[in-house]
Amino acid sequence: MEQTASASGPPSGGQPPSTRQVLIADDDAASRKIAAALLAASDYRIRFATSGEETLAAVGEERPDLVLLDVMMPGLDGFEVCRRLRERLSGEYIPIILVTSLDGRSDVVQGLKAGADDFLHKPVHGAELRARVSNLLKVRAYHQLLAAQRDSALATVELLRQQVLHADRLATLGTLAAGVSHELNNIAQVLRSALDTSSADDDGWAIAANTTSRTVLTHVANHVTELSRTLLHIARPAGGSTPEIALGQTLEEVHNMLRITGRIRHAEVSLVLPQERCVIRASPVQAQQVFLNLIGNAADAVVSSSSPRIEAGIRPQPGGRLEAWVQDNGPGMSEGVLARIFEPFFTTKPPGLGTGLGLPVVKQLVESWGGHIHVQSRPGQGTRVVLDLPAVQAASP
Known part of the structure; x- marks a missing residue:
């Protein structure tokens, strides 16, 4: 031995x-x-x-x-x-x-x-053996130093990546906060209208004559609860092992979040959802972050359109892939802008309305899932963002 x-x-x-x-x-x-x-x-x-x-x-x-x-x-x-x-x-x-x-x-x-x-x-020969062993041990020490520096660099990159993701989540929260403020104002109007059962606010919160104060308060409480859960759902960081998620359900959740906070109030939004479950392996919060960015960008793009429309959907593709897309009928982008959309901090939005992190973060997340992102846009023809993602195959019975 x-x-x-x-x-x-x-x-x-x-x-x-x-x-x-x-x-x-x-x-x-x-x-x-x-x-x-x-x-x-x-x-x-x-x-x-x-x-x-x-x-x-x-x-x-x-x-x-x-x-x-x-x-x-x-x-x-x-x-x-x-x-x-x-x-x-x-x-x-x-x-x-x-x-x-x-x-x-x-x-x-x-x-x-x-x-x-x-x-x-x-x-x-003793001297030759010692010299060759010594030289090769120095080479190994150099390899170990490089490996340690590489690991340290990778750890730094991962820390910065998490900070960018967190910054983008905070930016998303900031954008949604304006919508929440609007919704809270609506709720205040509902409470006031409870004193006048014949009134209705601008957003259609009608209070019927036979509606009791308890019913009004219950409705308001439920709406406030839903608003708070929406914000917490976005703010909650990812953790633990990467789960499997149904992408159609995620898209519906994001649509509800944006609807509740008034982010897409001005646009007609249609969802194209598959009959079967389309499953990917990803963090639920990060998947929501991707769709929040894409649909939020589309909402900003169509704000000045005469008939603003946004379509978002998911469908299975051959070869165990999924396609997800978000399309708008906004003004589109020039070739110069299209070439820069994935640059960190590049944005065409007015100061204070965009960080320039949204699409770079989306690209990073999609690629971390083993997918790809493609953007098609021309001036006057709107924009279509397509995600090509690997599907989790259903287990054989």
């Missing part, structure tokens, strides 16, 4: 050498002892393996920093062990030095093709 040895000596390789681990794999006990003795002065932590199978098991149990691998071993030879290690280690870099008495050029080429970093011939 595997053994461990250690010795003292000067530091090398970027980390304290005693933390650097070298796995010596050789079926010959004398060769293992010689290699360990030659490396003793460098203070590496030494482990041993006596066969190809034991080498693979040792690397699986604890990652070494370098493998000194004999080619001629019973069972799995060094070439095959090297190939398997490269497959298992995948993106992680661990140097492998093949040690052998073979001296043919074809053997060297075979070892390099198997993934070896270097080749040493027996009998091994």
Whole structure:
């Protein structure tokens, strides 16, 4: 079985050498002892393996920093062990030095093709062994530094991405707040009209003569509750594992949110919903965020149209895909504007009415689901935004 040895000596390789681990794999006990003795002065932590199978098991149990691998071993030879290690280690870099008495050029080429970093011939010269091990350990330390920097950069990018998503949610809340204010004003008028049962407000809140104060108060309470739930639903951050959601239901929820808050009061909005459930894997809040942005943009686009219309729909497509779209009959966009719509902070809306984050966030979210977004628009012909999304396939009965 595997053994461990250690010795003292000067530091090398970027980390304290005693933390650097070298796995010596050789079926010959004398060769293992010689290699360990030659490396003793460098203070590496030494482990041993006596066969190809034991080498693979040792690397699986604890990652070494370098493998000194004999080619001629019973069972799995060094070439095959090297190939398997490269497959298992995948993106992680661990140097492998093949040690052998073979001296043919074809053997060297075979070892390099198997993934070896270097080749040493027996009998091994001590200074050469130490130099090659030291150099390759420095290369591994550099790879580890790059990996740590990459992980740190990815963590920073993810943090910034979450901040952008949060900023867009807050912007959406701010836009909806104006609608909520309008609705609350309507509710106040309803309460006042309860004192005059013959009145009706501008939005059709008629109070019949036989309506009791209790009925009015119940209706108002329900409406206020629905408004508050709508805002909380948008503000709630995503969390936990990514669930499966019915996209048609999400679209209906968003339509109700925008209707309740008065965001689409001025437009005729039609939904095209499929008979079957169209399911994707996504955060419900983020899916709502996508449709809120798209329909909200459409609502802004048609505000000056004589007969403002918005259509939003979902339908299944061949190949396990779904198509979702939002279309308006607004003024459309020029080629210059269309080319910039996914640039962060670019907006054609007046100051204070748009952050320029909506479409970049939508694109980011759709692509994180494995989908694509396409925008078709021409001046005077409106705009159509199409999402191509992967559907979650129904489980076989």
